[in-house]
Amino acid sequence: MLRVSALTTETDIDLNAINGDTDSAAVxxxxxxxxxxxxxxxxxxxxxxxxxxxxxxxxxGPEVLVDAAGVAANFQRMTxxxxxxxxxxxxxxxxxxxxxxxxxxxxxxxSAQNTLNQKTR
Amino acid sequence: METFDYTDSPxxxxxxxxxxxxxxxxxxxxxxxxxxxxxxxxxxxxxxQAVNCAFCAERKQALSPYQFAxxxxxxxxxxxxxxxxxIHRIITDQTRITAHYIEQNDAAGLSKNAYVELVGIVVAxxxxxxxxxxxxxxxxxxxxxxxxxxxHYQPEVLSDDIGFVxxxxxxxxxxxEADLWSDGRTANVVRALTLVPDAxxxxxxxxxxxxxxxxxxxxxxxxxxRSINRMQTELIAGRVSAINECFY
Numbered sequence: 001m002l003r004v005s006a007l008t009t010e011t012d013i014d015l016n017a018i019n020g021d022t023d024s025a026a027v028x029x030x031x032x033x034x035x036x037x038x039x040x041x042x043x044x045x046x047x048x049x050x051x052x053x054x055x056x057x058x059x060x061g062p063e064v065l066v067d068a069a070g071v072a073a074n075f076q077r078m079t080x081x082x083x084x085x086x087x088x089x090x091x092x093x094x095x096x097x098x099x100x101x102x103x104x105x106x107x108x109x110x111s112a113q114n115t116l117n118q119k120t121r
Numbered sequence: 122m123e124t125f126d127y128t129d130s131p132x133x134x135x136x137x138x139x140x141x142x143x144x145x146x147x148x149x150x151x152x153x154x155x156x157x158x159x160x161x162x163x164x165x166x167x168x169x170q171a172v173n174c175a176f177c178a179e180r181k182q183a184l185s186p187y188q189f190a191x192x193x194x195x196x197x198x199x200x201x202x203x204x205x206x207x208i209h210r211i212i213t214d215q216t217r218i219t220a221h222y223i224e225q226n227d228a229a230g231l232s233k234n235a236y237v238e239l240v241g242i243v244v245a246x247x248x249x250x251x252x253x254x255x256x257x258x259x260x261x262x263x264x265x266x267x268x269x270x271x272x273h274y275q276p277e278v279l280s281d282d283i284g285f286v287x288x289x290x291x292x293x294x295x296x297x298e299a300d301l302w303s304d305g306r307t308a309n310v311v312r313a314l315t316l317v318p319d320a321x322x323x324x325x326x327x328x329x330x331x332x333x334x335x336x337x338x339x340x341x342x343x344x345x346x347r348s349i350n351r352m353q354t355e356l357i358a359g360r361v362s363a364i365n366e367c368f369y
Contacts, residue, residue, distance in 0.1 A: 001341075002355035008341035011352065018359040029352050039357045042255050043364035053257065062132040063348035069255035070138060070331035071349075071357045077248035077324065078310065078358075079365035083215040084240045085313040086285040114284075 031060045035068055042072050088115035125261055132256060137346075141330035142249050142261070145323060149242065150264040154274045154317045155235040158266030161242055163199035165263055167208045168243045169250060170195055177213035186210070186217050203231045204239060211243045216366050220285040233286045234275060234316055241320025248327055276318060289315035332358070 006013040006028065014024035017036055025032030034056045041049040057065045081087075125142045127134040149165055152158050171177060176191040183189040193209050200208075203226050210218055227233055253260050278293030289312060294301040298318055302311060314320035325335060333344050333354065343350035349357075 002352060002359050005341040005351040005355050009350075009352065013352065017356055018363050020360065020363075025356060029356055030350075031353065032356060035349075035353055035357055036360050038255075039360040040364065042251075043361045049255075050257065053255070057132075061348070064353075066132050066134060066138075066256065067347050067349045068353075068357055069252055070135075071354050072255055072361050073248045073252035074328055074331035075358045075361040075367075076251045076365070077244040077327070079362050079367040080211050080215045080244045080247065081240065081313050081324065082310055082367060084211050084218050084244075085237070085288075086218070086220060087283050087309040087313050090309050 031056070031064065034059045038065075038068060039072050042069075043076070083114070086114045124264070127258075130256065130258055135330070135346075138252070138330045141327050142252075145245055145249065145327060146261070146264045148319070148323060149245075151267050152269035152271050153238050153242075154319060155232065155238045155271050156242075157271055158269060160199055161238075162263055162266045163197065164204070164208060164239055164242045165246045167195060167197055167200060167205055168212055168246045169260070170197070171209040171212040172250075174209055174213065177209050181214050186214055187222075201230070203229045204235075207231060207236060207239060208243050211240060212247060218285075223285045237286055237314055237316040238320055241314050241317060241323055245323050245327055248331060252331065274318075276315065279316065283309055284313060287316050288312040289318070 002013065002018065003015065005011075011028040013028040014021070017025035017027075017029070017032060020036065020040055022033040022036050025036040029035070034052070037052040038049075038056045041052045053065065056068065060068075123143070124146050125139050127139055149161055150158055151161075153161055156164065171193070174194045176193050180186050180189045180191065193205055195205055197205055207226060210222075223233065223236060226236060231239075250260055276289050276293065276298050277296060278289060278298070279287040280290035280293065281287050282290065289298055289301065291302075291307055291312075292305045293315075294303070294305070294307070298315070301307070301315065301318060301321060311321065314324065329335065333340075333347070333351075337344045341351050343354075347354070
């Protein structure tokens with residue numbers, strides 16, 4: 001989705017931001033590093049969440065913080081829906097999706113088996 | 122007293138987020154398709170308990186979750202051990218849930234229908250609680266359950282072509298399920314919970330507020346009702362998903 005959005009808006013981005021590289025997050029995305037640090041601390045449940053929440057608040061304002069919190073919380077749900085039901089990726093042949101999966105090495109995740117080992121039940 | 126009174130929040134919470142959370146609390150308290158109101162609220166309570174379960178933390182480090190004995194930290198009196206374990210697995214170790222695990226649970230009395238509704242409750246609860254944690258806000262007290270029996274509703278058109286359980290196929294959004302999607306096309310993740318259609322309706326309502334609306338899904342620039350554009354949105358979504366080891 002990030003790559004499609006960047007292509008749609010003709011913005012150069014660095015997908016390594018998804019793997020936590022904050023320098024990459026600064027490429028083409030406003031408040032990218034602050035958003036990644038906040039999302040990362042949140043998802044890892046580490047002890048820096050308050051610090052990164054305050055940094056995002058100070059840099060981007062309360063509306064951005066609240067919207068970012070909503071998205072981050074939403075994707076705690078989406079991941080668990082996909083894995084709890086074992087759904088496969090819709091289209092493994094799509095060019096953009098293939099490139100993203102390769103760039104981010106997503107096949108290393110255990111849940112990749114739900115797609116890679118898919119067979120008709 | 123009104124639920125989700127965010128007046129003490131140091132940040133202004135968008136009214137549509139508050140409304141979605143309030144609406145979900147009402148739905149949670151009522152009898153569902155396969156669980157009654159008391160059981161649904163108990164599932165919600167147990168999902169909170171799972172977050173800090175020491176046994177789950179230890180089991181997550183084990184090579185296989187199936188070869189690690191122990192007891193979950195729980196005060197549960199409404200749900201049985203099979204349901205409790207499923208709730209904890211969904212919260213703390215979801216990437217290692219398998220078809221075999223769900224078949225075993227089915228044989229032990231947690232039907233696939235009941236499992237799907239349980240998944241829907243756990244993930245909805247978790248996303249609301251996690252929103253609060255992200256902003257440093259206290260968790261909302263759970264609602265009082267309503268008396269009544271589950272409907273045992275199941276969609277007429279089901280398919281076994283994806284995932285661990287039956288789902289409504291793309292062409293199956295008809296009749297009582299006609300509101301789920303249109304044009305006979307949808308994504309697998311949307312189909313995931315459709316064995317219990319209300320579970321999809323719940324997550325769609327929450328997702329419309331917390332993420333972006335279904336209607337805006339193809340807008341890759343940005344929703345005018347949000348302060349972050351689509352790239353910022355997907356950057357957050359992607360980072361959280363990567364940490365959760367989400368292949369999908």
